[in-house]
Amino acid sequence: MNMITLLFAGTLALYSCDSADNGGRQQARVEEKEAPVVQAPEFNADTAYALIAKQVAYGPRVPNTPAHYATGEWIIKKLREYGAEVEVQNFQMRTYDGKMLNLRNIIASYNPGAANRVLLASHWDTRPFADKDEQDPKTPSDGANDGASGVGVMLEIARTIHQAEKKPGIGVDMIFFDGEDYGQPDDSGLPYQDNTWCLGSQYWSKNKHNPNYRANYGILLDMVGAEGAKFAREGTSMQYAKEIVGKVWKAGNRIGYSDYFKYVNAPAITDDHSYVNAWGNIRMIDIIEYNMNNPDDYFGPYHHRHSDNMDVISKNTLKAVGQTLLHVLYNE
Numbered sequence: 001m002n003m004i005t006l007l008f009a010g011t012l013a014l015y016s017c018d019s020a021d022n023g024g025r026q027q028a029r030v031e032e033k034e035a036p037v038v039q040a041p042e043f044n045a046d047t048a049y050a051l052i053a054k055q056v057a058y059g060p061r062v063p064n065t066p067a068h069y070a071t072g073e074w075i076i077k078k079l080r081e082y083g084a085e086v087e088v089q090n091f092q093m094r095t096y097d098g099k100m101l102n103l104r105n106i107i108a109s110y111n112p113g114a115a116n117r118v119l120l121a122s123h124w125d126t127r128p129f130a131d132k133d134e135q136d137p138k139t140p141s142d143g144a145n146d147g148a149s150g151v152g153v154m155l156e157i158a159r160t161i162h163q164a165e166k167k168p169g170i171g172v173d174m175i176f177f178d179g180e181d182y183g184q185p186d187d188s189g190l191p192y193q194d195n196t197w198c199l200g201s202q203y204w205s206k207n208k209h210n211p212n213y214r215a216n217y218g219i220l221l222d223m224v225g226a227e228g229a230k231f232a233r234e235g236t237s238m239q240y241a242k243e244i245v246g247k248v249w250k251a252g253n254r255i256g257y258s259d260y261f262k263y264v265n266a267p268a269i270t271d272d273h274s275y276v277n278a279w280g281n282i283r284m285i286d287i288i289e290y291n292m293n294n295p296d297d298y299f300g301p302y303h304h305r306h307s308d309n310m311d312v313i314s315k316n317t318l319k320a321v322g323q324t325l326l327h328v329l330y331n332e
Contacts, residue, residue, distance in 0.1 A: 036331075037331065038330045038331050039330075040323070040326035040327045040329070040330040040331075041160050041161075041163075041164045041166075041326060041330075042160075042323070043156060043157070043160060043318075043319060043322035043323040043325075043326055044156060044160070045315035045316070045318045045319040045322065046315065047156050047159065048152045048153055048155075048156040048315075048318045048319075048322060049152070049313060049315050049318060051078075051151070051152040051155045051156060052144060052148045052149055052151070052152035052225060052310070052313055052318075053310055054074070055071055055074075055124075055147075055148040055151060055152070056142045056143070056144050056148055056309070056310055058070050058071045058074070060126045060128075060140035060141065060142065060143060061124060061125050061126045061143065061147065061148075062125065062126055062127075062128045062140050063101040063102065063103055063125055063128075063178065063179055063182065064099075064101055064102055068125065071124065072104055072106065072124070072178075075106055075124060075151065075155070075176055076088065076106055078155055078158075078159075079106070079108040079155070079158060079174075082155070082158040082159045082161075082162040083110070083158075083161075083162040084108035084109060084110055084158055084162070084174070085108065085109045085110075085112055086106065086107065086108050086109075087106075087107045087108075087109075087209050088104050088105075088106055088107075089104060089105040089106075089107060089203075089204065089207075089209050090102075090103070090104045091103055091104070091105075091203050091207070093179060093199045093202075093203060095182050095196065095199075096182075096183070096184035096188065096190060096193050096196040097184075097188065097190065101179055101182065101199070103125075103178040103179045103199060103200060103203070104178055105175055105176065105177055105178055105200045105203070105204050105209075106124070106175070106176040106178075107173065107174070107175050107176075107209050108158060108173065108174040108175075108176075109171065109172070109173050109174075110158075110161055110162075110167070110168075110171065110172040110173075111167065111168070111170070111171040111172065112171060113171070114170055114171030115171075116169075116170045116171065116216055116332065117170060117171035117172070117173055117214070117215040117216060118170055118171070118172055118173070118215060118216060118217060118218070118219070118328075118329060118332060119173045119174075119175065119215040119217070119218035119219070119276075119282065119284070120154055120157065120172065120173070120174045120175075120218070120219050120220075120221070120325065121174070121175045121176075121177060121201070121218060121219070121220045121221070121272055121273075121276070121284070122147075122150025122151050122153070122154055122176060122177070122220065122221040122222065123147055123150065123176070123177045123178070123179075123180030123181065123198075123200065123201075123222065123272060124147060124148075124151050124176045124177070124178060125147060125178050125179055125180055125181055125182070125200075126140055126141065126142075126143030126146070126147050126148075126181060127140060127141070127143065127146065127181035127182070127304055128140050128181075128182060129185070129304075130304055130305050130306050130308075131185045131186075131187070131304055132303060132304040132305050133304070133305040133306050133307075135306070136306065139306075141304070141305060141306045141307075141308045141309070142306075142308060142309040142310070143181075143308055144225070144308055144309050144310050144312060144313050145223050145224075145225050145226045145289075145300070145302060145308050145312055145313065146181065146222070146223050146299075146302075146303060146304070146308055147180075147181065148225075149221070149223060149224050149225030149226070149313065149318070150220075150221035150222055150223070150224055150225075151176060152225070152318070153221055153224055153225070153318060153321055153322045153325070154174050154176070154221065156318075156322055157174075157322060157325060157326060157329075158174060160326065161329075168329045168330050168332065169330075169332060170216075170329065170332045172329060173215060175204065177198070177200035177201045177204065177272050178199070178200040179198075179199030179200045179203075180197065180198050180199070180200060180201065180271075180272055181197070182196070182197070182199060183196045183197030183198075184196040184197075197270055197271075198270065198271065198272045198274065198275055200272070201272035201273075201274075201275040201276055201280075202275050202279070204276075204280070205275045205276055205278075205279035205280035206279055206280075208280070214282070215282050216332075217241060217244045217282070217283045217284065217285070218273065218276055218282050218283065218284030218285070219244070219248065219284065219285055219287060219325065219328075220271060220272050220273040220276070220284055220285065220286045220287065220288075221287050221288075221321065222271055222272070222286060222287070222288040223288055223289040223299060223300065223303070224287055224288070224289070224317065224318070224321045225312075225313045225314065225317050225318050225321075226289060226300055226302065226312045226313065226314060226317060227312060227313070227314035227316075227317065228314070228317075229260065229289040229300070229314070229317045230259075230260060230262050230264075230289065230290060230291070230292055231252075231260055231261050231262065231287050231288065231289065231290065231321075232262055232264040232265060232266035232290035232292065233245050233249065233263070233264065233265050233266060234266045234267075234268065234269060234285070234286045234288060234290070235265070235266060235267050235268025235269070236268040236269065236270075236271070236273060236274055236277065236286065237273065237284075237285035237286050238265065239268065240273075240277040240278075240283050240284070240285075241277070241283035241284060241285050244283060244284075244285050245285050247328065248261070248285065248287070248324065248325075248328055249261045249263065251324050251327045251328050251331070252320065252324040254327075255323060255324065255327055257320040257323070257324055259320075260317065260320040260321070261320075261324070262292070264290070264292060266290040266298070267298075269286070269288070271286050271288065272284075272286075273285065273286045287321060300312075
């Protein structure tokens with residue numbers, strides 16, 4: 001859809017006459033106007049939902065499995081179909097229990113020549129075991145919300161930008177991180193090890209696909225599709241990129257999604273943005289579900305459980321996140 005300028009930049013000076021008590025002097029009165037607002041294209045939640053369902057249909061995307069490989073090939077194909085310049089970063093990393101994983105980060109770029117860039121990211125793998133579930137904790141779940149939802153939203157943003165008559169005035173990059181969810185479980189029986197989660201973002205933050213790559217800021221999506229999800233201001237995001245949290249939360253509230261983007265602070269967590277911030281030196285925030293009613297299980301009752309399937313996915317939540325991100329991108 002066309003971008004429409006709704007408001008004009010600048011300020012409007014208004015003048016009023018004072019009373020006779022102050023000699024009738026005329027004083028300028030400045031009324032601040034909000035910054036211009038550009039109408040972003042519509043985010044299609046139905047398509048995003050279908051993109052999530054397609055990933056789930058491959059089966060759990062556990063590294064070193066056929067389903068994982070096939071899903072990666074599909075993501076690459078869709079991104080090229082959506083007009084992106086795609087680069088695949090193949091690498092190996094060892095897990096907490098000694099397994100060697102064959103991994104790949106998938107990087108897509110739009111308007112690659114633009115100096116001003118925004119980075120979107122999500123992980124596309126699934127956890128190898130549903131270790132929070134009381135039944136079959138050693139087998140993986142579908143990972144519909146934890147993994148597939150962020151990928152589905154990003155792919156739909158890619159499709160929307162590709163098909164839109166007007167493009168964002170910036171460069172947009174997307175990284176689909178691998179190996180995020182292979183972290184050490186609490187009951188592994190092994191001594192605790194640092195940095196067992198987020199293997200793809202660890203690798204990329206130290207080995208960027210372009211050594212000189214920079215972005216103005218980044219936005220990570222993790223578990224962004226569940227019915228009734230609430231997104232609080234996560235602690236690591238607030239530490240490294242408080243103003244970006246403010247920008248995104250203001251955008252979500254401004255266009256009608258205040259039920260999702262809550263002005264509530266949440267604890268800091270380790271997620272892909274942790275390494276992009278600390279090692280990659282790019283300010284990145286995390287949009288991630290925070291269950292405010294149960295801080296002991298604040299990622300939701302389906303987190304790392306077999307109930308993380310398509311039944312928990314809500315098109316309303318996908319719309320809230322996707323439309324907010326498009327609004328941010330088109331108003332840079």
